[in-house]
Amino acid sequence: MAHAILSPSSAERWIHCPPSAVINAEAPQKDTVYTREGTLAHAVCELKGRRKFLALSTRSYNAELKKLKADALWQDEMDGYTDAWIEALEEIAGEYDVLPHVALEVRVDFSEYVPDGFGTADCLMIGEIAGVTTLNVIDFKYGKGVPVSAEENPQMMLYALGALLDYSQIYDIEAVRMTIVQPRIRSEPDGWGLDANTLLAWANVVVEPAARLAIHGGGEFQEGDWCRFCAIRGSCRARATANLAAAAMEFRLPPELSDSEVGEALALGQRLKTWLSDVEEYALGACLDGREIDGWKAVEGRSQRQWSDAGAAFEAAKAAGVPEEMLYERKPVTLAGLEKIMGKKPFAEALGGYVTTPPGKPTLVKADDRRPAITGHITAKDDFEEE
Ligand code: SF4
Structure with a gap:
């Protein structure tokens, strides 16, 4: 294509960020x-x-x-x-x-x-x-x-x-x-x-x-959410400069941060976290390519044991006296798993009445998220309804 x-x-x-077009x-x-x-x-x-x-x-x-x-x-x-x-x-x-x-x-x-x-x-x-x-x-x-x-x-x-x-x-x-x-x-x-x-x-x-x-590689570099899919997101100088400048933000007195400063710190932390993970990805790729990143190297991460041949291992376990019923667990299929098996419509028709959605765990998101805000405060209306 x-x-x-x-x-x-x-x-x-x-x-x-117009200059990113030619680079990419x-x-x-x-x-x-x-x-x-x-x-x-x-x-x-x-x-x-x-x-x-x-x-x-x-x-x-x-x-x-x-x-x-x-x-x-x-x-x-x-x-x-x-x-x-x-x-x-x-x-x-x-x-x-x-x-x-x-x-x-x-x-x-x-x-x-x-x-x-x-x-x-x-x-x-x-x-x-x-x-x-x-x-x-x-x-x-x-x-x-x-x-x-x-x-x-x-x-x-x-x-x-x-x-x-x-x-x-x-x-x-x-x-x-x-x-x-x-x-x-x-x-x-x-x-x-x-x-x-x-x-x-x-x-x-x-x-x-x-x-x-x-189209001619002109214009100003400008970092933002759109860097996420840029080919040089981990090594871009404009992005690094902008993030490091943002990290140097100075909080104002008094000794405790105001709630609005906490908001700023959270937004900044999220931005730096995304950038840092892109820089890490870039550096790992460079190390694996045989280049030197000062003070860093690539190693093998932690790994989990696994069967080289699960069938043969289970046969050996039975031969060693482990009863077959102890080798397998019977688990109910998940709600999402059953929906996949049955298809959305038949699932809703046959089982919709058994599905409930309890409130999710409170989660912190940006203010422009479309979900309505919740609070732990009991309002006068809730109080009245509970009686
Ligand atoms: S990483 Fe961001 S600032 Fe740098 S070129 Fe790509 S889009 Fe532009």
Whole structure:
């Protein structure tokens, strides 16, 4: 698959830190098991989407699905997660006044604003919702590390911009909605919307000037959350300078920190922790490559004993007089495990009544987290309800 230097998936980074674009384009691309797993899951999503919306015959569907299932990276849970994608698409399509135009794995071109700017959107829908011509951009993410928000997400906004331009001869799109389906870590899709004129204003004011600098390696280095996927995140001088300057923050008197200073310290610590782990990863790689990092070396970490041949070991244990029933433990399958076995819908229908969700352990998160804040204080209302 061709990759543009200024790709939508790295837009957050090159918009904020334009010189990172050329640096990353020159770095070797890593093809990990996770990226290959994601590619396979996307292929399944596309296939299921074609069957649902583009009249793919059952015979072709079964034949193509069989091929995908033969991939070494196939896991049965992929079936359930890709079904969640189809459920999300059905729900979005159902919001339209009549069945919308649906396009899957569609190339979108925003080179009017970004040199060689193009990308592939997982799904686009266009039609009228309550009489307003609305574009929906829907993206599937198979990752289960960090939840990705649709709100002001530059990757999604660039897909939407490309679609807006590509379809401008056919549709007069007024409203744009963006949805991210990330079923492995979020039970509900995450959505956000804006009007088409606001999207175009963003393209003019933010995207186009950043792209003009980024394509030639110009502009200022600027560190931030977007460093997370940068090829030089562990060795970048601008990032190190910014983090070390932040670490030197001076707390003000009196002897105890104020609550607002505690907040600052937590945010700073989190930022330094992320940076330090990237520097460690970089240094370990350098040591393993045979380079010298002053004062550090790579060694073998702790390891746990394991059977070289579990079957033969158990036979030997039986021969040594250990009763067979003592060799195995019988454990109930977990709730999530049973849901995977049965599939989401049948599970909910048959067992939904037995599922409860107790309150989670109090956890400290950033103030912009979408979950409502909790407090240990009993309010007058709680007090009243308890009586
Ligand atoms: S690590 Fe450096 S080059 Fe990469 S995005 Fe951050 S500041 Fe820019």
